[in-house]
Amino acid sequence: MDPARGTDRHDGGSGPWPPPMAGRNDGSAPRQGAFHLYWRLVAISIRAQAQYPGSLLLLSAGHLVVTLLEFLGVWALFDRFRLVRGWSLAEVALFYGLVNLSFALAEAVGRGFDAFDRLVRTGEFDVVLLRPRSEVLLICGQELRLSRAGRFAQGLIILGWGMSSLGLAGRPEVWMRLAWAVAGGTALFCGLFVLQATIAFWTVNSLEVVNTVTYGGVETAQFPIDIYPSAVRAFFTWVVPLASLNYLPLRGLLRGGDPGWVGWAAPLAGFLFLAVSLRLWRFGVRHYTSTGS
Amino acid sequence: MIPRQPATIGRPELALFLARFRTLVQYRAAAAAGFVTQLFWGVIRLAILAAFIDGAPAASPMTPSAIIAYVWLSQACFAMLPWNLDPEILALVRSGNVAGELVRPLGLYRQWFCRCLAARTAPPLLRGIPLLAIAWTAGDLPLPAGVATAAAWLAALAGAALLCATFATLMNVCLLFTLSGDGINGLMAAVVTLGSGLILPLPFLPDGWQRVLEILPFRGMVDAPFRLYGGDLPLTALGSILAHQAAWILILGAAGWWLCRAAERRMTVQGG
Amino acid sequence: MTCAIRAEELRKTFRVRETASGLGGTLRSLLRPRYREVHALAGVSFALEPGEMVGFIGPNGAGKSTTIKILSGILVPDGGTCTVGGLVPWERRVEHVARLGVVFGQRTQLWWDLPVTESFDLLADIYRLDRARAARRRQELVGRLDLGPLLDVPVRQLSLGQRMRCELAAALLHEPGLLFLDEPTIGLDAPAKLAIREFLRSLNREQGVTVILTTHDLDDVEALCRRLVVIHHGRLLFDGDLDGLRARVTSERRLTVDLDGDLDPARLPGVTVVAREGRRLVLAFDPATVSAPELIARLAALAPVRDLTVEAPPIEEIVAGFYRGLDP
Numbered sequence: 097m098d099p100a101r102g103t104d105r106h107d108g109g110s111g112p113w114p115p116p117m118a119g120r121n122d123g124s125a126p127r128q129g130a131f132h133l134y135w136r137l138v139a140i141s142i143r144a145q146a147q148y149p150g151s152l153l154l155l156s157a158g159h160l161v162v163t164l165l166e167f168l169g170v171w172a173l174f175d176r177f178r179l180v181r182g183w184s185l186a187e188v189a190l191f192y193g194l195v196n197l198s199f200a201l202a203e204a205v206g207r208g209f210d211a212f213d214r215l216v217r218t219g220e221f222d223v224v225l226l227r228p229r230s231e232v233l234l235i236c237g238q239e240l241r242l243s244r245a246g247r248f249a250q251g252l253i254i255l256g257w258g259m260s261s262l263g264l265a266g267r268p269e270v271w272m273r274l275a276w277a278v279a280g281g282t283a284l285f286c287g288l289f290v291l292q293a294t295i296a297f298w299t300v301n302s303l304e305v306v307n308t309v310t311y312g313g314v315e316t317a318q319f320p321i322d323i324y325p326s327a328v329r330a331f332f333t334w335v336v337p338l339a340s341l342n343y344l345p346l347r348g349l350l351r352g353g354d355p356g357w358v359g360w361a362a363p364l365a366g367f368l369f370l371a372v373s374l375r376l377w378r379f380g381v382r383h384y385t386s387t388g389s
Numbered sequence: 390m391i392p393r394q395p396a397t398i399g400r401p402e403l404a405l406f407l408a409r410f411r412t413l414v415q416y417r418a419a420a421a422a423g424f425v426t427q428l429f430w431g432v433i434r435l436a437i438l439a440a441f442i443d444g445a446p447a448a449s450p451m452t453p454s455a456i457i458a459y460v461w462l463s464q465a466c467f468a469m470l471p472w473n474l475d476p477e478i479l480a481l482v483r484s485g486n487v488a489g490e491l492v493r494p495l496g497l498y499r500q501w502f503c504r505c506l507a508a509r510t511a512p513p514l515l516r517g518i519p520l521l522a523i524a525w526t527a528g529d530l531p532l533p534a535g536v537a538t539a540a541a542w543l544a545a546l547a548g549a550a551l552l553c554a555t556f557a558t559l560m561n562v563c564l565l566f567t568l569s570g571d572g573i574n575g576l577m578a579a580v581v582t583l584g585s586g587l588i589l590p591l592p593f594l595p596d597g598w599q600r601v602l603e604i605l606p607f608r609g610m611v612d613a614p615f616r617l618y619g620g621d622l623p624l625t626a627l628g629s630i631l632a633h634q635a636a637w638i639l640i641l642g643a644a645g646w647w648l649c650r651a652a653e654r655r656m657t658v659q660g661g
Numbered sequence: 662m663t664c665a666i667r668a669e670e671l672r673k674t675f676r677v678r679e680t681a682s683g684l685g686g687t688l689r690s691l692l693r694p695r696y697r698e699v700h701a702l703a704g705v706s707f708a709l710e711p712g713e714m715v716g717f718i719g720p721n722g723a724g725k726s727t728t729i730k731i732l733s734g735i736l737v738p739d740g741g742t743c744t745v746g747g748l749v750p751w752e753r754r755v756e757h758v759a760r761l762g763v764v765f766g767q768r769t770q771l772w773w774d775l776p777v778t779e780s781f782d783l784l785a786d787i788y789r790l791d792r793a794r795a796a797r798r799r800q801e802l803v804g805r806l807d808l809g810p811l812l813d814v815p816v817r818q819l820s821l822g823q824r825m826r827c828e829l830a831a832a833l834l835h836e837p838g839l840l841f842l843d844e845p846t847i848g849l850d851a852p853a854k855l856a857i858r859e860f861l862r863s864l865n866r867e868q869g870v871t872v873i874l875t876t877h878d879l880d881d882v883e884a885l886c887r888r889l890v891v892i893h894h895g896r897l898l899f900d901g902d903l904d905g906l907r908a909r910v911t912s913e914r915r916l917t918v919d920l921d922g923d924l925d926p927a928r929l930p931g932v933t934v935v936a937r938e939g940r941r942l943v944l945a946f947d948p949a950t951v952s953a954p955e956l957i958a959r960l961a962a963l964a965p966v967r968d969l970t971v972e973a974p975p976i977e978e979i980v981a982g983f984y985r986g987l988d989p
């Protein structure tokens with residue numbers, strides 16, 4: 097220990113008190129940036145999950161099977177009726193795949209927010225607030241849910257099947273469009289998780305309220321949004337802009353008519369939604385009440 | 390030593406059930422949210438079905454009014470379906486505190502069955518009744534055709550509640566062997582919602598599947614009672630529905646009880 | 662000199678949901694929930710100089726933890742202001758907590774599944790510590806708190822006393838000038854308590870770290886803190902040193918004598934018998950009515966004295982007496 101430090105504290109009141117953190121790395125080397133810390137934290141979560149690789153594999157495989165079972169409902173409807181408002185099964189497979197890819201990624205990355213209500217209930221969020229880093233970063237770093245590879249694979253399989261059935265699989269430009277749409281969709285669903293976590297500051301039952309919109313949204317957006325009544329359509333276009341993650345990017349591609357930039361611009365709505373959610377979250381943090389001992 | 394209670398079903402079970410029931414009835418926000426959720430899903434499901442039927446009305450296996458009844462009733466009873474694990478049991482098993490439960494003077498299976506029965510009755514009552522009220526008044530859900538139909542529906546519904554609780558208990562017992570709730574939860578949700586007609590009314594599924602689904606237990610949870618209600622099944626079918634439910638309650642109950650005993654024995658040997 | 666901490670009229674009210682009993686009550690609260698307001702802090706003001714070590718005491722639910730949480734930037738008060746080292750904690754949270762160490766006796770800040778070293782490494786990254794400096798600091802803490810054998814053990818396997826030593830090290834890795842401890846000795850055995858007290862004392866004396874400590878163990882306060890703050894029902898009722906608190910409650914002194922003969926205490930005016938055990942007698946007296954030398958002289962005249970001590974009553978009794986005086 098630096099012996100001078102102890103004494104100069106007693107000696108006098110020169111300079112600010114307390115002094116800036118002594119051990120701090122002033123060069124702020126890149127290794128301590130946000131990304132570095134995120135990977136450090138996530139690596140812990142990955143290591144914990146990889147401790148039981150069999151269980152992880154089983155879980156992911158189970159997740160794949162379960163989500164494929166869900167698709168059976170869609171398949172059965174097309175088996176009976178052939179078309180829905182003019183859309184074919186292969187076309188709907190694109191919508192379906194995009195939503196599920198986005199949701200799988202968001203569930204993997206945003207798990208910390210999805211499970212945030214526990215942190216509030218138990219008061220463990222106290223500890224997060226004691227760290228001199230962004231709360232958002234620390235919470236995201238808590239867990240990266242690898243088992244969501246199951247739903248991700250399902251989305252990829254269904255999307256790939258739809259693409260090849262429609263003869264689009266060989267066009268890299270289309271893949272890029274879709275990847276961008278998935279990025280926007282992931283941001284959108286993450287925004288929903290953040291919103292759900294924000295509500296947890298006021299009520300312990302935040303989960304179900306937002307689950308209506310998340311799971312309900314996934315369910316809804318598995319079909320082109322134009323098959324729904326106008327109120328539902330408006331809600332998922334303007335309030336929770338799920339239309340931006342598949343309907344708008346795909347409509348121009350499959351049906352033509354839209355100018356090309358619409359498909360590229362639409363996913364931005366997802367990022368905007370996330371930004372707004374994060375603003376609300378910051379507001380919510382001030383209402384955190386911790387727990388009585 | 391105080392003598393143990395005789396092994397009859399009675400007071401402790403009732404007390405456990407009522408205690409849990411009372412707790413669950415308090416979750417007001419959860420009930421309100423659940424109500425909104427079910428309303429939303431009902432609207433979406435009906436919209437999807439309507440969109441498909443619009444294109445080829447002749448291909449529909451059910452009349453529009455039967456579909457409406459089916460969808461609203463199944464949404465109202467959604468919380469009764471054993472589609473998830475009991476979160477408190479999950480926490481108990483995860484933290485390893487389940488050994489503490491073994492100290493109670495009541496077998497683990499009975500304790501959990503009481504919890505599950507409460508979990509499969511309190512929330513649907515809380516959410517379902519207002520939903521039905523709305524569906525009756527605003528959502529053009531028809532009332533039952535007569536007193537006999539209503540009575541048959543309620544009888545089948547009671548059987549369904551018991552069946553759901555038995556199935557849920559079995560799933561919670563399985564937790565003692567896998568320890569990871571994620572997998573069971575996901576599988577339960579998928580199989581139960583598909584098998585009981587919540588993803589699609591069962592008549593919409595391909596005919597080959599229906600023959601399998603007729604036999605599986607899930608039919609007795611939602612599908613059969615509602616088809617009684619909507620007149621899709623005649624009143625005379627009540628006997629066979631109840632028999633089907635009873636048979637599955639016995640099979641699933643025996644399996645759960647047996648697994649539970651095996652798990653308890655393993656736990657006492659390992660010392661929890 | 663600038664104040665380390667200045668709190669003015671801090672207020673915090675929690676709304677707690679009331680649940681009525683019975684099925685009827687359940688249904689009633691379902692339709693119209695009742696809330697009760699808990700005034701955890703009802704206007705608390707105090708100031709701390711750099712380098713001070715202050716003990717916060719008060720019965721359960723007094724508001725000690727709430728105060729600490731506000732000072733740490735975890736809670737935002739409903740009213741009042743406070744600055745810590747010139748910053749308002751909840752407004753400049755990140756800057757504030759970078760200079761602050763906090764230990765909650767009831768909650769771990771380490772990673773439950775990781776070995777202690779890895780928690781320390783992670784903290785060094787979270788606090789953006791300079792590598793070389795962090796390593797030196799860590800070595801110093803490991804030596805002082807005797808953590809060497811614990812470093813490779815996962816936190817969940819540590820005993821409470823071992824864990825608390827690790828928590829202390831974790832809270833101090835970034836060399837904070839300010840340390841808040843909320844019941845750090847709760848549930849610890851005597852040797853563990855002594856080790857922690859010893860460490861805290863040297864931390865305060867040698868490194869000038871300002872410390873706020875809440876505790877139920879009054880020995881902690883007596884051993885460590887010259888200054889004592891009593892909180893009760895969200896109000897600050899006393900702020901001063903132990904002697905001052907004694908004076909507020911009682912001026913009473915205790916005389917313990919071992920006698921070689923028999924004595925009838927009734928022959929000593931102004932004295933009450935607190936305990937009698939064979940030939941040992943504990944007498945209470947008020948120095949205002951009878952001074953200690955006077956009493957001893959009279960006693961010696963009545964019976965042969967083998968040994969004798971004069972003390973103030975133990976701190977537990979003083980504090981208990983203080984609380985008793987508060988609740989009518």
Ligand SMILES: Nc1ncnc2c1ncn2[C@@H]1O[C@H](COP(=O)(O)OP(=O)(O)O)[C@@H](O)[C@H]1O
Nearest residue numbers: 385386387388675701721722723724725726727
């Ligand atoms: N998050 C909270 N929600 C509701 N009430 C709380 C909360 N935190 C503290 N309280 C209440 O505020 C009062 C003060 O609590 P606290 O500061 O923890 O007391 P202490 O630490 O002195 O024991 C208590 O009555 C406690 O029940």
Ligand SMILES: [Mg+2]
Nearest residue numbers: 389725726843
């Ligand atoms: Mg406390």
